[in-house]
Amino acid sequence: MYAERASRLTGAVVWTNTPDGAGGGPVLPDGCMDLLWSEGRLLVAGxxxxxxxxxxxxxSWAGVRFYPGTAPALLGVPAHELRDLRVDLADLWPSARVRRxxxxxxxxxxxxxxxxDIALGRAARTTAPDPLLGRLVERLDEGRPVAATxxxxxxxxxxLHRRCLSAFGYGPKALAxxxxxQRALALARAGTPYAETALRAGYADQPHLAREVRELTGMPLGTLLGGG
Structure with missing residues (x-):
């Protein structure tokens, strides 16, 4: 069973996921990075x-999910070095510190x-994220074109591309x-018809939505949402 709540760290989410016998689905791209805890190990999800x-x-897993673009400064490593990886925190920080x-x-x-608390302590000792990155995420999440943004x-x-690689792990077009x-999934999960979801999320049409969902998730939208 998955559950989450807003974190005491601004912009972050704290979550837990425990086996419930139903089988877990894939973790989908969302622009975020996570600090993870499972079976005595601290890991980072790129x-x-x-x-x-x-x-x-x-x-069972627990995690702190960081707002897009904020984790690299906290972790001290460029995001592109962790793209599509799960690594032990001891690979990034001194092993003695991670053991403690x-x-x-x-x-x-x-x-x-x-x-x-680990995330909060790190944030207290780290320079605040570049506000430009937050504005970039906001505008792209509104559906604004990359060049215009x-x-x-x-x-x-x-x-912009170089800064995005460091902050997000990929360029601004991939982030967009x-x-x-994620906008489309939120709409579809709320019961919005697929054709309307496509237009409201910023796709040209429903076939465009279908292609993008399959490319980024590896499955059709209906299957992803549990509709077979």
């Missing part, structure tokens, strides 16, 4: 460009809150596609 299917038997953090989470009365923000296309996918 930005996805394709569906991620966890390996091995089902197990794992011991603290393991011993905490509420491991989820302890995981959140770059011009509005006063950033050249090459500079992923944000549009």
């Amino acid at each position: 930005p996805d460009t394709r569906p991620y299917v966890p390996e091995g038997p089902p197990r 953090l794992c011991e603290g989470v393991e011993a905490a009365p509420d491991p989820v809150a302890a995981l959140e 770059a011009a509005e923000l006063g950033v050249g296309t090459r500079t 596609r992923i944000l549009r996918l």
Whole structure:
């Protein structure tokens, strides 16, 4: 069973996922990165460009999901180096520090809150994310074209692409596609007809929506939403 709540860290979400016998679906691209806790290990989920299917038997997970573009500064690593990867936090931070953090989470009365405390502590010692990145996400999530957004923000296309690789793991066009996918999924899950979903999310038409969903998730929209 999956559950989430707003984090004490601005813009982040804290979530848990425990096996419920129904089988877990793939993790879909959403523009975010996560700090993960499972079976005594701290891991980082990099930005996805394709569906991620966890390996091995089902197990419980907890995580802090960071708003797009904010995790690299907290973790101290460019997002593109973690694209489509799950890595041990000890591969990014000193192993002795990570071992102490794992011991603290393991011993905490509420491991989820302890995981959140790690993120909050890191944020307190890290420079705030570049506000331009937040404005970029907002505009692309509104369906604004990449070129027009770059011009509005006063950033050249090459500079924007380089900054996006570091912050999001991929270029602004890929980010725009992923944000549009998430808009479409939210509409479709709310019962909006597919043709209307396509137009409201920013696709040319329903066939365009169908192609994009299959390319980014590996399955048709109906199957993704549990409709067969």
